Amino acid sequence: MSRTRPGDAGAKVLKAASTLFYRDGIHAVGVDTVAAEAGVTKAALYGNFGSKSRLVVAYLRERDRQWQEEIDRITAAHTDPAERVLAVFDVYEAWLSRDGYRGCGFLNATSEFPDPADPVREVVRHHKTALHGYLLTQLHRSGANQAETLADELMLVLEGAAVTSVVTQASRPFHTAKRLAATLISPPAP
The missing domain is CATH 1.10.10.60 (Homeodomain-like)
Structure with a gap:
């Protein structure tokens, strides 16, 4: 060595x-x-x-930092807030397919640390709350009606696509989820 x-x-x-x-x-x-x-x-x-526990927290914080950089890098190419929301689906797809479809590292950690008071769970909550906040901010900027509800719905669509992509070992769920998200954020026809 x-x-x-x-x-x-x-x-x-x-x-x-x-x-x-x-x-x-x-x-x-x-x-x-x-x-x-x-x-x-x-x-x-x-x-x-x-300790190993503190190493796990550091691992998740670093993963969160890298994730935020990826979100910033990919969504920066879009000026329209609705397009930025849809670009998050592209980030998920790129991230999970690059990582071999092992799923969301944060959700994986949650399944291994069931105690809601565990510091690992706090990092996971921070990560998911930040993502929800990003979506909510972009939805407000786009003028979306019921932005809070819509951000909740988009989080469910994103997480569902992430889980389904692991099961299928394919990126197609993200394409389907992005189409669904586009439908959700499109203003209703007059």
Whole structure:
């Protein structure tokens, strides 16, 4: 094993944990495996994160940060708020197909941490609330009627497409969901 510079260990651990936790499941991966994959000692892992629980929270926060960057990158190409809402479906599709259709990492984590008071669940709530807030903001900007209800509905459509894409191992559910979303946000014909 090559010697790791002090500042590099945390980044290596987080990168390894992100891959392993998403691919294999959080509870299925031990800290020994993460440390070995990262090429660092367990002492370096604990020195940077303190515990596996804190590493899991860091993994989810980093995933959330990357997700927000992806949303910003893809939706920035659109000036119309309704188009930005629809572009979120493209982000989901790109994200989940790139990750091999293992599903939403946040929902996967929720299934492994059933206690609503667990810090993992707090990160998941933050992520989903931020996404809902983004949709709601864009819907308000577009002048949509009943924007709050519509944002709730779009979240259900997005999450349903994410789950269905895992089951089918295909992106088609996102195309269907995007068409449904376009219908929901289109103003009614006079």
